[in-house]
Amino acid sequence: MRKAPRQQRSRVTVDAIVEAATRVLARRGWARFTTNEIAAVAGVSVGSLYQYFPDKLAIAEAIRQRHLDEVLAALNGSDADVDASAPLSRRVERFVDGVIAAHSVDQALHRVLVDEVPLAARSTYPEFEAEYQRRYRALVVESGGPGDGADADIAARMLSSAVEGAVHAAARRGDLDAPAMRTELLRLVLAYLGDRQRTD
Amino acid sequence: MRKAPRQQRSRVTVDAIVEAATRVLARRGWARFTTNEIAAVAGVSVGSLYQYFPDKLAIAEAIRQRHLDEVLAALNGSDADVDASAPLSRRVERFVDGVIAAHSVDQALHRVLVDEVPLAARSTYPEFEAEYQRRYRALVVESGGPGDGADADIAARMLSSAVEGAVHAAARRGDLDAPAMRTELLRLVLAYLGDRQRTD
Amino acid sequence: MRKAPRQQRSRVTVDAIVEAATRVLARRGWARFTTNEIAAVAGVSVGSLYQYFPDKLAIAEAIRQRHLDEVLAALNGSDADVDASAPLSRRVERFVDGVIAAHSVDQALHRVLVDEVPLAARSTYPEFEAEYQRRYRALVVESGGPGDGADADIAARMLSSAVEGAVHAAARRGDLDAPAMRTELLRLVLAYLGDRQRTD
Amino acid sequence: MRKAPRQQRSRVTVDAIVEAATRVLARRGWARFTTNEIAAVAGVSVGSLYQYFPDKLAIAEAIRQRHLDEVLAALNGSDADVDASAPLSRRVERFVDGVIAAHSVDQALHRVLVDEVPLAARSTYPEFEAEYQRRYRALVVESGGPGDGADADIAARMLSSAVEGAVHAAARRGDLDAPAMRTELLRLVLAYLGDRQRTD
DNA sequence: GATGAATGAGTATTCATTCAT
DNA sequence: TATGAATGAATACTCATTCAT
Incomplete structure (x- = not known):
């Protein structure tokens, strides 16, 4: 500004x-x-x-900032009260609900921000991404499985990108709040995490 | 033209x-x-x-056409010689390799074509998408699990959007040919399909 | 605008x-x-x-509007003080002077506006033409002769188009203010109106 | 060429x-x-x-040439067999019919040629106009009235431009072959010529 | 602080004309 | 002679940005 x-x-x-x-x-x-x-x-x-x-880009950057704040808030909203001792499935459910809520904020805006608006030199988007990644990593670590850092990073990236893909596609189709969509997304995440555990 | x-x-x-x-x-x-x-x-x-x-759009359309042809060719390339009697894991391996090959064609171009270029009235893109979806559906059906059509459609959409998300993110990072990435992607797909089988 | x-x-x-x-x-x-x-x-x-x-046409439309206003003003100028009880020849004289004055405004512009500039959807030109026609019709009616509406319309059209033709041609030649031109134009109008009277 | x-x-x-x-x-x-x-x-x-x-203009010039030839032919067509001893009204009738026929040749083309196509440096259009003018002059002279050359020229110009105006307007309206139009045009020409005679 | 008038580089597209084959 | 591929100047219109009031 x-x-x-x-x-x-x-x-x-x-x-x-x-x-x-x-x-x-x-x-x-x-x-x-x-x-x-x-x-x-x-x-x-x-x-x-x-x-x-x-300039124009600075306005877009302000919009992005505000939007990402809202997205993080939505993500936190359903995540906040998760008991650390809860079973993994419960934890994942909360997480997925948070992701869905986060993408319900303003889908059209989100798409434009992600796909079209060029990143300003001083954008805070990378920070947001890091924070986002951290949450996935936490989920991966909690779920057990091959534990060293690099493996967890890779798994977190796989999981986050797959979930993002699924959620974005659903948003594009207008399916974001379909129960079947939530069920399958849960299945996907749990299956992946479960498989990693077993490989242990 | x-x-x-x-x-x-x-x-x-x-x-x-x-x-x-x-x-x-x-x-x-x-x-x-x-x-x-x-x-x-x-x-x-x-x-x-x-x-x-x-006009401009017609050029973009020509580019899209050419690109989608190449993508389908890459997809078919590794898929062609799969034995119908091969185990599922083998089948999935081929499929994933095809998808990775398809996205290796021209990633930057692919992103722009998918996200930015407006769909011209006579674009063949929907056809391409339908064909793409069909392959995922075939994989889902082959893998067993709840069989009726609607379920398979939902699963195919979930799987394709997740895999697309993972592959696109990897491409953006320049990770598309990292072996770890392939391993995890295989794990994701197999875990999801396996989980569906078990629910049967 | x-x-x-x-x-x-x-x-x-x-x-x-x-x-x-x-x-x-x-x-x-x-x-x-x-x-x-x-x-x-x-x-x-x-x-x-x-x-x-x-767009371009809107500018032309603004020009047309301004020009037609000036033309009508010139037409009214010499017409204003005509006594209703004056003899026809006096009335016609005033009328013809008005028409000549109207076409002296900006002849080159007039020709282009009439012949070349496409009519915008919302042009006021038809209104102008109607108003113009109305004056000729009034002259025809005043002059007596076969009175029913349709006949007067036809005569008004004949007279207006002939006078317009004569005046435009004179303007093209740069003759618009030659006294001989005015004399002959008067003769033409009076002869035509007189002939119509006699047919009565 | x-x-x-x-x-x-x-x-x-x-x-x-x-x-x-x-x-x-x-x-x-x-x-x-x-x-x-x-x-x-x-x-x-x-x-x-x-x-x-x-260049382009040369083609237009060729078109103009051909069109004017056809127009003259049409003009001559009905004029050819006029008996020199016929009464004036008969002579005028033939003349007016010739003019109407001439303008029926290809009205859309005629309008474009007259109003839009710029005159080439070496256009034969002036020749045509002179020829055209000559016929009107002949009519004026035949009809009697103030005889010296200059007067006849002025009257010929007045008459030709008025008739052209009337005929063009009729063509634009699609009225060119309406009998009422022909009647009124005859009346106009005869009245004007008659009036000139009387002034003698 | 606020306004909105002014700027002008940038973009898609057309079409007369030339010239290698 | 005939072809049609290639050229590029010209033209309408947009929009980020500046600055006098």
Whole structure:
């Protein structure tokens, strides 16, 4: 951000801009994400927009930041109260529900952010990914199986990418909240983790 | 295509255009896929480009067509000689190898084609997807487990989207040919299919 | 218009654009009525032009509107003070003077507007033509002769098209203000109207 | 023309080009009168077209030539057998019928040729106009009235431009062959000529 | 701080014309 | 002679960004 909003009024303006930009980005995609439309939707002049953001990408970055925060919150939501002593299946259920909830936040926006918007030099996306990966790794470690770090990393990557693929595809089809989808996803995760245990 | 190239000379031109366009699309993405750059890279004038393609999208469509053909060829390559009586693990191995080979074709291009290029009205992409899905379904059915059609469809979708996710992520990381990656992918698929069998 | 100019500055810009466009259209004709030249002549960037007009045709439409207003004003000018009780010859004189004045406004522009510029969907030209026709019809009716509506319509069309033809040709030759031209035009109109009276 | 067609074959080619070009010009107008379409419609390559015509305008000029010949022929057709001793009204009738016939030749083409196609440097159009004017002058002179040359010229111009205006307007409306239109046109011409006589 | 007018480089596409085969 | 492939200048329109008010 070019300039921190100091007054109450400015903070409202910045919020309006990000809010409007989010809608424009989700609806139109990155190619039609134009500053003039953002300003118009926000009920603000282009000039004001450039008062707070150095360029288009910076706005997208702000959107990404806000979205990833929400995604992490959704992920945490169903994860929070898991008893460490609960059986693995219970733990996995919570985890999968969290992932599904996280992807329900704003699917259109998510897709655009992931697939179209170029990564800014100073994006926080890698941090998010690391955090995301950490959770998968924790699940893998908890589930037992070949324990050394490298193996767990590999398994975490396999699992996370497979689950992401499944969830994204479901979101594209509009299937994200179908019970059958949840059942099969649970089966997939548990089968994989169980197999790793057995290899031990 | 607007016009069929008749002379030898023009066939060369059309090839040069598609070749150049493929490089531009893979490198720059759809947003920077400009006809002028394509022409420049192909060492040809814009006019020549429009002599054979009615618009930008038609070029992308030609690229997509060519790419999907190559992908299917790669998929078929390792699948061809599988003995029907071979054990499931053998069958899955072949299948996974085919998928990995298919995604090794031109990963950057593949991502852009799948995520960014808008589907032209006459695209053959849906056909390709159906064919792709069919193979997964065949694998699911062969592996036994709850047999009725709807269940198999759901499982095929889960499996294909998970495998796609895993393979795409690996491609992004440059891991596609790491043996560990193959091992884990096999484990994932076999574990899922095995679990389904057991539920029977 | 795409956007209403709010500030003084922008009103000046819009005027400059329409002014310049009028000159370009009159000089070059519709085929060479290019947005870049308009902007250059107006001393403005193309962008400014598109800030206020959605496309080329809209500029032409604005020109047409302005021109037709001026034409009607000229037509009214000499028509205004005609006494209803005046003899027909006096009435016709005024009318013809009005028509000549109307065509003196900007002949080159007029020709291009009438012959070359395609009619926009929302053009007001038909309204203008109707108004124009109405005046001829009034003249025909006043002059007596076969009175029913259809006959008057036909006569009005004949008269208006003949007068228009004569005036346009004179304008093309640069003869529009030659006294002989006015004399003969008067003769033509009076002779025709007189002949219709006698047929009664 | 760039080159005179010597062989039989070439003459056929040139005819096919002019024929095709005429259709294209009438249908599409000058703005969409493209050499490639002409060649395609003529079933000939663009190269062949440029073998015989130095540029686009030359083709249009050839079309104009042919069209004006046809117009003169139509004009002559009904004029030919007029007895010099016939009453004026008979003579005018023949004349007007000739003019109407002349404008019935190919109205769409005529309009485009007159309004849109720029005059080539070496166009024969002025010759045609002179010839056309001469006939009107003859009619004026025959009809009596103020006799000296200048007066007759002025009257001929007034008459020709008025008649042209009336006929063109009728053609645009599709009224060219309506009997009422012919009646009124006759009335106009006779009234004007009669009035001139009386002024004598 | 806010506004919105102005800028102009950038993009897709067309079409007259040339020239190697 | 005929072909049709190749050329590239020209043209309408968009949109990120700046800056005077």
